[in-house]
Amino acid sequence: MNKEEAKLEIDQLSQQIEYHNRRYYVMSDPEISDYDFDMLLERLIKLEEEFPDLASPNSPTKRVGGDITKRFETVQHRFPMLSLSNTYSEEEVEDWYDRLVKMTNLELEFVCELKYDGVAIGISYENGELKQALTRGDGTQGENVTTNVKTIRTVPLRLHGDFPNDFEIRGEIFFPWDKFNELNRQREDIGEPTFANPRNTASGTLKLQDSSVVASRGLDCYLYGVYGVEQAEGHFESVLKAAEWGFKIPDPAKNMIKKVSSISEVMEFVHYWDDKRKQLPFEIDGIVIKVNSYAAQEQLGFTAKSPRWAIAYKFKTERVSTRLNSIDYQVGRTGAITPVANLEPVSLGGTVVKRASLHNADQIEKLELRIGDYVFVEKGGEIIPKIVGVDETQERGGKEVHFIHDCPECGTALVRNEGEAQHFCPNDTGCPPQIKGRIEHFISRKAMNIDGLGSETVDALFREGLVHDIADLYELHFDQLVKLERMGDKSANNLLQGVEESKNVPFARVLFALGIRFVGETVAKKLAKHFGSLNALMAASYEELLEVDEIGEKIANAIRSYFENPVQLALIDRLRGVGLQLESEKKEAASDVLNGASFVVSGVFSAFSRDEIKQLIEDNGGKNVSSVSAKTDYLLAGDKMGPAKLKKAEGLGVKIISEDDFIAMIKA
Numbered sequence: 001m002n003k004e005e006a007k008l009e010i011d012q013l014s015q016q017i018e019y020h021n022r023r024y025y026v027m028s029d030p031e032i033s034d035y036d037f038d039m040l041l042e043r044l045i046k047l048e049e050e051f052p053d054l055a056s057p058n059s060p061t062k063r064v065g066g067d068i069t070k071r072f073e074t075v076q077h078r079f080p081m082l083s084l085s086n087t088y089s090e091e092e093v094e095d096w097y098d099r100l101v102k103m104t105n106l107e108l109e110f111v112c113e114l115k116y117d118g119v120a121i122g123i124s125y126e127n128g129e130l131k132q133a134l135t136r137g138d139g140t141q142g143e144n145v146t147t148n149v150k151t152i153r154t155v156p157l158r159l160h161g162d163f164p165n166d167f168e169i170r171g172e173i174f175f176p177w178d179k180f181n182e183l184n185r186q187r188e189d190i191g192e193p194t195f196a197n198p199r200n201t202a203s204g205t206l207k208l209q210d211s212s213v214v215a216s217r218g219l220d221c222y223l224y225g226v227y228g229v230e231q232a233e234g235h236f237e238s239v240l241k242a243a244e245w246g247f248k249i250p251d252p253a254k255n256m257i258k259k260v261s262s263i264s265e266v267m268e269f270v271h272y273w274d275d276k277r278k279q280l281p282f283e284i285d286g287i288v289i290k291v292n293s294y295a296a297q298e299q300l301g302f303t304a305k306s307p308r309w310a311i312a313y314k315f316k317t318e319r320v321s322t323r324l325n326s327i328d329y330q331v332g333r334t335g336a337i338t339p340v341a342n343l344e345p346v347s348l349g350g351t352v353v354k355r356a357s358l359h360n361a362d363q364i365e366k367l368e369l370r371i372g373d374y375v376f377v378e379k380g381g382e383i384i385p386k387i388v389g390v391d392e393t394q395e396r397g398g399k400e401v402h403f404i405h406d407c408p409e410c411g412t413a414l415v416r417n418e419g420e421a422q423h424f425c426p427n428d429t430g431c432p433p434q435i436k437g438r439i440e441h442f443i444s445r446k447a448m449n450i451d452g453l454g455s456e457t458v459d460a461l462f463r464e465g466l467v468h469d470i471a472d473l474y475e476l477h478f479d480q481l482v483k484l485e486r487m488g489d490k491s492a493n494n495l496l497q498g499v500e501e502s503k504n505v506p507f508a509r510v511l512f513a514l515g516i517r518f519v520g521e522t523v524a525k526k527l528a529k530h531f532g533s534l535n536a537l538m539a540a541s542y543e544e545l546l547e548v549d550e551i552g553e554k555i556a557n558a559i560r561s562y563f564e565n566p567v568q569l570a571l572i573d574r575l576r577g578v579g580l581q582l583e584s585e586k587k588e589a590a591s592d593v594l595n596g597a598s599f600v601v602s603g604v605f606s607a608f609s610r611d612e613i614k615q616l617i618e619d620n621g622g623k624n625v626s627s628v629s630a631k632t633d634y635l636l637a638g639d640k641m642g643p644a645k646l647k648k649a650e651g652l653g654v655k656i657i658s659e660d661d662f663i664a665m666i667k668a
């Protein structure tokens, strides 16, 4: 294929992919299957690899991320990013409404919208291409988070229709509940503290350095204002126009945005959503009411901080005041300490609340809590309610709360790593909740899935000194078990059978079950596939670990330090001894002629696709690595591969072979 043909195909594919992306994410009305979509994307990725200079900065391939931002530069906003004046009082909304009608002496129309609970973003487009995305920052200057914003599927990279040539659009980036809960489940899997709420997590995600992580998290975005052009009559009309250019806007048919001309309609909208907001797939914290006509907006103007033509009505969050009786410090399986408040039981949003999360030491310090204080408790979307402040109208408590210095379970001095909010107990081999937590993780459904063994039994086994680590599970006998309280013959047999059956659990799940920090289900699968065996993984250097898809420095470090720990090595020896699956099930290898040699495959081939070649390498005992290093044995160079890779290989003395050479090698 020559360059001109490639350009044509890249253009066509990009348009097709963006069209289907919009059908799927913006309109929720896909026309093609996920598989067909992936095929189009794969083809585009391939073409862009072959013709790197044809890859545009707004190619749909940017959606998957991969670019790293080391430092987010600060950029001046073209128009200051103001905030809204807000109120919790319906009366104040009515006063505001009356005031505006009087000031303008006009029959005003208003637009009611949801107040999304996320992070404000300003995105500028030039000639229909996304140019830049800035956070609010201090309102005058924001941070350039363009690379990360490009991964958000509902943000168009290129516009269509009759868009203005140069404008900015503002909106809110937020974490939908399902994605947020999924992320927290994954964090629980790896023993990491969960995130408190979607808003802060959206904000943190937007500032991650690695855009592929941002891409994987599933942020979403609604647009709420067009700036720099006034081609429409009013705000409502311009929002509808933005939809024609490809933006995701709130659906008028679902009453998510409404143009009204009376205060009673405004209130109707407010009440409707106060009632229905729990059914939305994302968090809102109020309603925004805006004057529709741009002319009237101009007439009304701004105060120092906010426009006079808009107001936010904030929903009252359910909040009660109750007595703080004491604080417990829970120790997780990774040693992370979570403070939990014990409260005088109080009814909140239909349930009785006795405990509330306090997250970490910083939060306790900020609240300046004392035992006996009355504290305000709120229920957000989270499962566990949180303490948001001290009720100063009540008498203050006595003893000031200071975060503990030593582990409440084993007495070891706690540590706090730089830049982390959480305290840890470093006594991983001697601290009971860590030991039990690791065993519970090991037996859990997604890990070894050992039937007949629950957390109470783990507790009993630990108490009786029968189990101190995961390998001990494989040394249990029937007569030890039946002596345990509430353990009959049948349960004991069940347990032993469950333990026995776990010896067939495939390697990827065994790896996950080990509970290595940051190695969740997905990472374990990737590692198992890449290395094929625990031995190979243990032998992998830090650099080799980084070559695996999606493995970054943090995970690589955690893996290395796990396998450098003599305690873990001894444990692994015992697990190996009892016959756990420590290798991926092998397909019958075609041969082992490649004898462990490492290959970088690049360019296009004629007899095989690149994936087929990679498979052939593995089937014949070789391994694939993604970038050329001094340790690479062969660079398998196809047509049209990048000159940089070739040069690097030459420089490092890596053998460069052709497709024909390769075929000859495996035929040998």
Ligand code: IVH
Pocket: 081, 082, 083, 084, 085, 113, 114, 115, 116, 117, 119, 120, 121, 171, 172, 224, 225, 288, 306, 307, 310, 312
């Ligand atoms: S309009 C001049 N509309 O609420 C300000 N803001 O203080 C124009 N927000 O951080 C903002 N939903 O990001 C507007 N439908 C909506 C909104 C909304 C959420 C956020 C906004 C800002 C804060 C207002």
